Amino acid sequence: MSRNAPLFALAVALPFGALGAAAQPLDIKSSIEAATVASFMEDDRNDSETILYEIALDTEAETILQNGTELGARLTLRGQRDHPLRPGFAGQFSTGVPIAGGYSGLSGLAPGDKTGARGRLETAYLRADGGYGEVRVGLDRGVAARFFEGAPSSLTFSGVSNPYLDPTGLKINRTNHDVTGPSPKLSYASPRILGLRAGASFTPDGDGRHLDRSLSQFPEQSGLSNVLEVAANLSRTLRSSRTKIEASLAWSSADVDHPAAIARDRMESWSIGGNVERGGVEIGGSWLSSDNGFDGADYEAWEVGISRDFGETGVSLNYGEAEDDLAAVSSKGFSVSASRELSDGFDVAVSYQDESLETLAGERSSMGIVVEITLRSGFLEMSRN
Secondary structure, X not given: OOOOHHHHHHHHHHHHHHOOOOEOOEEEEEEEEEEEEEEEEEEOOOXXXXXXXXXXXXXXXXXXXXXXOEEEEEEEXXXXXXXXXXXXXXXXXXXXXXXXXXXXXXXXXXXXXXXXXXXXXXXXXXXXXXXXXXXXXXXXXXXXXXXXXXXXXXXXXXXXXXXXXXXXXXXXXXXXXXXXXXXXXXXXXXXXXXXXXXXXXEEEEOOOEOOOOEOOOOOOOOEEEEEEEEEEEEEEEEOOOOEEEEXXXXXXXXXXEOOOOOEOOEEEEEEEEEEEEEOOEXXXXXXXXXXXXXXXXXXXXXXXXXXXXXXOEEEEEEXXXXXXXXXXXXXXXXXXXXXXXXEOOEEEEEEEEEEEEEEOOEEEEEEEEEEEEEEEEEEEEEEEO
């Protein structure tokens, strides 16, 4: 039995034991989200995908005990077709380096087999939230990713940084500090005091083939274990100036399992981000740096953006760069985007994007139009005694 098993067993048992106390009715809500990304990009290697898609089914249940403690559970199923050569953001770029970065997941081997549509159970956790903060246990992202703040964007799925879907396969910018993806973990987050909260997460085994963070997709990828994350988040509105400020700071460390002589004992990563909103204008940015788990293999990425609402239409400009020393690749990306909710739960966004990726074999580039169509619907809402 894993040495972490008693800890997780206790964390799981506590919420169920608390249900013995009288509680309010159990509220259950379910929703579905479907998104399509259509690409009309001019690609110098003709590697762009015309249609990508994602569908997610999300269910949450919660109840409140007499002492005010809120108990909840969440389950999320997702299906996705991303770029076939970039599953879970990982990728191979033919630079000859047979090792993948522990954080970036990028390597220099030649691209392998293409990956088709995939489905995953991406979220399955229990939570207890009371006066002393919130505890979560189960399949979930860590606090470094959950607390992330960054540049505003009119795009949800295919932006310059942290894309869920990548039509060109050239996006290597990842600032949202997602170390493990939705792996089994234990997390704690403090109550928010004067807009500030802090948290920590522990993940015994960070390996997994998640939709947006794949740590075992290719044999050259590193195993990560005993992952510790510490993060802080600020969300505050200055009433005198009607200015909203959001910011995040995070650090993570993980054991690295790889036979290469340049492998470090532990991988460390840092990130910072924030945005300021006033009068319908929002400005923000984010930055992340990681040693990638290997000597001389740093990964660094940053993004800035500005957005403004013109009536019911939001417009944004974004620019970002990323560099991976281990895979010997670097990227630049720019987008100007506009989005609008055409009806309740039906959003459309249109973007012009210009991307380039520098490799040892030369530069790859792509430019053109990307369209996002998103449909969201809540189809179940009920209370049960």
